[in-house]
Amino acid sequence: MLLKLLKGSAIYGLSPFIPKIISFLLLPVLTKYLTSTDFGIIGTITSVVGCVQVFSTLGLQVILPNYFYKCPFQYKIIWREIYGFLSLWMVAFAILQSFLLYFTIPIEALENRFLIIFLSIFSTVLFGPTALLGSLYYQLNIKPIPVAIRTIASGIVSIVINYMCVVVFQWGYLGFYIGTFAGTFLINASYWYVVNRTLGLSPIYKFKKKSIGRLLYVSIPTIPHYYTGYLLNSSNTLVLNYYNKPQDIIGELTLCNSIVNTFESIINAINQVVYPLSLKYIKERNVHSLKQISYLYVYMTLVGTFIYSLWAKEIFSILVSNPSLARAYKYTIILIMALNYRPMYIICSNYFFYYEKTKQLLTVTFVSGIVSLALYVLLIPSFNIMGAVIGNYLGCLIYGYSGYLYKIYKDNKLFSINPLIFLFSQIALTSLCYWAVDEEWIFKIVVNIVILSVITFMLYLKIK
DSSP states (O other): OHHHHHHHHHHHHHHHHHHHHHHHHHHHHHHHHSOHHHHHHHHHHHHHHHHHHGGGSTTGGGHHHHHHHHOTTTHHHHHHHHHHHHHHHHHHHHHHHHHHHHHHSOGGGGGGHHHHHHHHHHHHHHHHHHHHHHHHHHHHTTOHHHHHHHHHHHHHHHHHHHHIIIIISOOTHHHHHHHHHHHHHHHHHTTHHIIIIISOOOOOSSOOHHHHHHHHHHHGGGHHHHHHHHHHHTHHHHHHHHTTOOHHHHHHHHHHHHHHHHHHHHHHHHHHHHHHHHHHHHHHTOHHHHHHHHHHHHHHHHHHHHHHHHTHHHHHHHHOOOHHHHTTHHHHHHHHHGGGHHHHHHHHHHHHHHTTOGGGHIIIIIHHHHHHHHHHHHHHHHHTHHHHHHHHHHHHHHHHHGGGGSHHHHHHOSSOOOHHHHHHHHHHHHHHHHHHTTSOHHHHHHHHHHHHHHHHHHHHHHHO
16 A cells, blocks of 8 residues: 555656756755745736636536546546536636736736736646646546656756746746746647547537536535635735735745645645545445555655754755845745645545535635635734734644534544544644754754654554
């Protein structure tokens, strides 16, 4: 089980991680040419794009895996109808996103307004549904290598163009968008031939309206669930802008989020393996395998986030050469330790998705996003970035642990897990890292060894 999980996770995780490592190594160079204001512009525009991004698929990505498992001989027809519907919907979505960007791009970037709009929406509108079906097909068939090749190639292309535009041509924030566009276009377009020719999943534009309506009835209630990710992680940038906080302050938060996103991509990569296997084990009622894979996911996430957080100061001193940005290392401790909510949420939510109780996810997840947004509005005026960080952390705790209170989980769970133990452990380790990060390295080595030994021993007791 461990080898299977590690192999799949390594391919999914290392594929985006390789270009991210290169990006990390380039940070000392890039931060010489990207100011806090540049990072602020990037963060603001990214937040605006994310504000409506969840509507790009109308939640239909949730439906696709269910039909793959439940209707193995008929799923292609349903996938093709969804493909055709999403291809048409993308036109309307592009208009909505363009309209929003036109009125919200910061004053400092108005001279490049139309170019930014084009770079932000073109590749997604043209190939977004294609990439969704292609990557999901490989994921559900546990074939990570084709996805990994595309991810690595597009990541390297994006990095090279970023370097040229930011360092050589010194185009600032615009160089970042040009590089991101190139990488996104490459990876999305690369799925077209596979999906439409090799797999025979060409879109059906004359889809049955009743069929799509029935699917939307199930999928649309999941939109607030997925919108929670935006409310948790990006709406704080909009709140900072609402209170007219300087772009350089927003830039510090954007830099922190870029580092957090690296960890989140690895955690999500592990889930690319955990999710289909969990659905398989739930279907087979394979308790032992489901328990093993669930605890391994929790362990891998906790170990990775803890090690970074304890050594955040040293890592930041290497990665960030801009003094005004380097002071933000403590914010990343709280933001990265908050990511431990993710495996706890996945363990619980798999039952909601498998039994198609998606409406109940609204109260499980959307409430956490609303709480975070409320905390941002209350705390940011007085505490600036720290208000955004605290709001994010508390929202993540609600997101990750509240689902265990619901009947759908209690009635269908295949093994018992005590969420309170993991909740208190996450809070305790976050506090420990925040306090110990400024201590001497010898002390931190001892703490590192002791905590990892305890966590490993607890894992052994759970999965033996």
